[in-house]
Amino acid sequence: MQHLPPTARLLAVSKGHSAEAVREVASLGQLAFGESRLQEAVPKQLQLEDLPLQWHYIGRLQSNKVRGVVRAFSIIHSIDSLALAERVSRIAAEEGCSPDVLLQVKLRPDPAKGGFTEELLLEVWPQLVSLPSMQIQGLMTMAPQALEATERLCLFQECSALAERLGLPERSMGMSGDWREAVEAGSTWLRLGSALFGPRSAVTDG
Numbered sequence: 534m535q536h537l538p539p540t541a542r543l544l545a546v547s548k549g550h551s552a553e554a555v556r557e558v559a560s561l562g563q564l565a566f567g568e569s570r571l572q573e574a575v576p577k578q579l580q581l582e583d584l585p586l587q588w589h590y591i592g593r594l595q596s597n598k599v600r601g602v603v604r605a606f607s608i609i610h611s612i613d614s615l616a617l618a619e620r621v622s623r624i625a626a627e628e629g630c631s632p633d634v635l636l637q638v639k640l641r642p643d644p645a646k647g648g649f650t651e652e653l654l655l656e657v658w659p660q661l662v663s664l665p666s667m668q669i670q671g672l673m674t675m676a677p678q679a680l681e682a683t684e685r686l687c688l689f690q691e692c693s694a695l696a697e698r699l700g701l702p703e704r705s706m707g708m709s710g711d712w713r714e715a716v717e718a719g720s721t722w723l724r725l726g727s728a729l730f731g732p733r734s735a736v737t738d739g
């Protein structure tokens with residue numbers, strides 16, 4: 534992970550890893566951690582509340598989990614519809630908080646992933662930016678697994694250009710297998726799990 538530009542920050546994906554493993558990585562200076570399972574994350578956060586960690590929610594956000602996620606996470610990377618954004622806004626207001634959020638975009642066909650198409654995002658953008666009690670900071674995208682490196686780079690460049698068009702500073706792009714292309718395209722958050730922690734442990738979301 535040498536030679537990262539100063540704008541590219543590491544988000545350590547700690548899902549499936551123990552609180553002890555998070556504490557070990559945090560001792561090296563890493564303070565931003567990403568989780569995708571609410572039931573797993575909350576006990577882990579309690580065990581680590583003595584540390585000044587920043588918790589990011591990176592998983593698919595189900596409507597019935599919004600309140601718990603809003604309470605537990607200051608940054609949400611996976612707002613993938615206007616209806617979900619409206620729910621987050623309403624519940625955040627009820628909880629008296631204002632999370633930073635990123636909008637998930639899907640710029641290539643991929644049945645395994647959700648997100649706004651560019652056309653839909655531009656269409657509903659005025660409604661999104663008018664929602665209270667949340668701060669839209671950027672876009673998040675994931676590349677379909679079948680793409681080659683040059684295709685991933687092109688995808689990430691399109692996401693970065695769309696964020697710039699909307700005046701958004703953050704781009705959550707790139708994981709352990711494609712972070713190099715994401716950095717080249719201007720990613721500001723690299724979501725890395727196995728590259729930092731190694732294989733996942735037996736932690737579950739039960």
